[in-house]
Amino acid sequence: GQQVMQIPQYQHVQEGEDFTTYCNSSTTLSNIQWYKQRPGGHPVFLIQLVKSGEVKKQKRLTFQFGEAKKNSSLHITATQTTDVGTYFCAGPHRGSTLGRLYFGRGTQLTVWP
């Protein structure tokens, strides 16, 4: 079953509006990764956060890792139609079998022009 909770499941925004998706885990994560999957495509790695309280930026995307390493967020400023897709967070749990990456259910982003 799901080990990482992600909300919202769907988000519809007008182009130019901001967008945020949130991930929460009941247990501490060693790190958290974010992936984007375009419609009809495959997941593409965006970024990995490792340190408590870490913040990383990629152009209009801002990624945060919580102080307790149990939550994370992805914020997109001024969305564009190219941002359309499903955003997944994923992370291994401390003590979990090596190689097992738990994916959140994803947030499907739709951007209206």
Add this chain to the structure above:
Amino acid sequence: DTEVTQTPKHLVMGMTNKKSLKCEQHMGHRAMYWYKQKAKKPPELMFVYSYEKLSINESVPSRFSPECPNSSLLNLHLHALQPEDSALYLCASSRFMGTSGYEQYFGPGTRLTVT
């Protein structure tokens, strides 16, 4: 080369057929993965190979049989599948397997339909 390739792109098979999915990477990655993804769901881990040895089998039915002939190739042999096995099958690779979190590179997937 940061590409993972998968063949075929699409596959339609009957419940009595035997088929194989193939995955290849030339990034020197030593961990390779098979995932199953249903529509509007996240990828579900099926198998993990580390240094060509099967490390994780997520209680996958025996009608799915993985094989890792060498460090660049990963196969998934299919036999006597059920219609509910229809899904997108994704292959992925990473430098290593570990909680230090090496990012995974996904292939484009094989869209499987079982009739």
